[in-house]
Amino acid sequence: MEGLGRLVPRPDTPPLSPRHHPDSDIALVNTMIKALARAHRWRRMLESGEFATVQDLAAAEKINPSYLARVLRLTLLAPDIVEAILDGRQPAGLQLNDLLAPFPVEWERQHDHMLTMRIKEPLVQADHRSLKKPCRSASA
Numbered sequence: 093m094e095g096l097g098r099l100v101p102r103p104d105t106p107p108l109s110p111r112h113h114p115d116s117d118i119a120l121v122n123t124m125i126k127a128l129a130r131a132h133r134w135r136r137m138l139e140s141g142e143f144a145t146v147q148d149l150a151a152a153e154k155i156n157p158s159y160l161a162r163v164l165r166l167t168l169l170a171p172d173i174v175e176a177i178l179d180g181r182q183p184a185g186l187q188l189n190d191l192l193a194p195f196p197v198e199w200e201r202q203h204d205h206m207l208t209m210r211i212k213e214p215l216v217q218a219d220h221r222s223l224k225k226p227c228r229s230a231s232a
Contacts (some may be wrong), residue, residue, distance in 0.1 A: 131166035162192045170199035
């Protein structure tokens with residue numbers, strides 16, 4: 093996640109779902125990507141000593157410390173979950189509020205948690221170890 097910079101979609105990245113997405117779905121994905129980028133930026137600012145506390149950083153960013161702390165937790169997401177979000181392969185219907193809700197810090201439990209969330213049209217296989225793979229039919 094170091095140096096997120098400008099995100100350019102890879103040509104081999106599958107679409108969010110087989111159907112055409114309205115702009116609102118794309119905006120939701122962009123919101124999650126921005127939150128991930130902010131979380132890692134804020135973590136670097138805290139770790140570097142630029143800000144001593146979450147409260148100091150929140151005051152400088154002019155946001156609620158509680159919100160900043162919830163966004164910071166996104167830095168604890170399993171790498172393949174983050175990759176799926178960045179590549180647009182997360183479950184359809186997943187929203188930032190879903191990610192900001194409490195989740196386990198253990199990566200294996202995060203996968204289980206993601207599979208039990210109340211989201212519509214999951215695009216990931218039931219096997220939580222393949223969260224970063226799109227669904228494929230058994231005959232493929």
